[in-house]
Amino acid sequence: MSHRDPSRRILDEFGASDEIFGIEIDYSLNDLKLFIPAGVVCMFILLATPQWLNIGGILLAIGVLLLTGAFVFVTPSHKSPQQWLADMIMFSRAEHTKTAVAETPAKQTDSLTQVERFLPISGLVERTDGDLVAALRVSPANLSLATDEEWEAIADSFGSVLNALDFDIQIHSTARPVEPERITSGYRERLEDPDVVENPALGDIIRVYQEKFPAEFESRGICVREYHILIPVSIREVQLADRGALAKLCDLPMIGGCIRVLGAESTQLTYEEIRERQKEELERRLRAVESGIRDLEGCDAERVSADELSALLEEYWSGERTHYGPSAGQRNERVRSVPVVTGDDSGRY
Incomplete structure (x- = not known):
């Protein structure tokens, strides 16, 4: 980790610092992988450029390296340059308009998940x-x-x-x-306890908590x-x-x-x-x-x-999260492990 300010109490970055020729850099070796294909392109440019245009080829190769360095510099910190480049290519080729029902799966909204x-x-x-x-x-x-x-x-x-x-x-x-239910469920159960039933004052305090807490939490967000x-x-x-x-x-x-x-x-x-x-x-x-x-x-x-x-x-x-009602014989509300339609031993449904 580097460039951390403990007083902020926010974890910004993970990973051991990398060094090249003994000089510590802020980029990992994974971030510099994009220079490998860039170097191959530069070598191809220099070899393919005629001798009388050699200076132009050198300038073009330097331009490719500078563009690669600029791309690495502007890449978001949570992605590697090659991942970001792949994401941009995939986004440019993806469908930009999706509906619930479409002619092809690529245009349907369920393909996003x-x-x-x-x-x-x-x-x-x-x-x-x-x-x-x-x-x-x-x-x-x-x-x-x-x-x-x-x-x-x-x-x-x-x-x-x-x-x-x-x-x-x-x-x-x-x-x-x-969720109000999560706040008040414990208080509702507590009202039935013998010590609360025998102590009306304690029951009044619990009822105040049960009624006031949800509104207070909601108002404070x-x-x-x-x-x-x-x-x-x-x-x-x-x-x-x-x-x-x-x-x-x-x-x-x-x-x-x-x-x-x-x-x-x-x-x-x-x-x-x-x-x-x-x-x-x-x-x-x-x-x-x-x-x-x-x-x-x-x-x-x-x-x-x-x-x-x-x-x-x-x-x-x-x-948001949808709450489903309990199903008969089902422990999970969302994902079924038992078929909707089942047959008995005789093969009848």
Whole structure:
């Protein structure tokens, strides 16, 4: 981590500082990967330029390097330059107008979520590109009374946990308005306790809390903050798991694409074997993140069910959560694990 001001108590950046020839830089080596294809283009320009236009070729090559450097400089801090460039290309090629019903799937709004289905037994989400995604809910430590030194220590510990991971994760933070039912449910149950029934004054105090708290929280705009860590495993990661150094080359811009075209991702694994390996890898990653979070003082992590994942996805896209009524014989409200229509032993429905 660098450029942190502990008094702000906001984590801005994670990652160890990189050095080139002993000089510390603010960019990681991953940010500078875009200079590899830029260098290839410059070399091609110099070799293809006639000798009598050599100065022009040199100036053009310098221009390519300067444009690449400017692009790296303006890239948002949460993305690498090649990821940002890929996002812009995908956005320019995507449909800009979507409706609930359209002639092609690309023009439908449900294509935005990229969710193929939920797996309630495994607690996973399957994306349309074949990725499996799991989530952890993180309970952070209470640092409201912590000193700057304590904040600095927990920030360094958290950064060490993230830097030790050998896979990508996404940290998702949500702020939902406090639900009155969650505030008052405990007070309603408390009113039935024998000690409250025998003490009318205590019952009056609890009723005041039950009636006044929801309105007070709503007027102040108090929200419940929740933190989740999303962990994906792609089909490509499983296919490249046994490729060693070749797998790392596939992450390079342009060069990686050529290697994949030449068959670096070819595999003899069946669809079922790929799915099984994805789940095994996802389980390993979940255990690694759980262990790291629980090693932080006062922090805890628990796995999120597919039912809760569907609710988080709805909140992300619509800004609100729909509450469904309980279904007969169903523990989950959103994601069914039992078919809507079932048959008996005789085959009748």
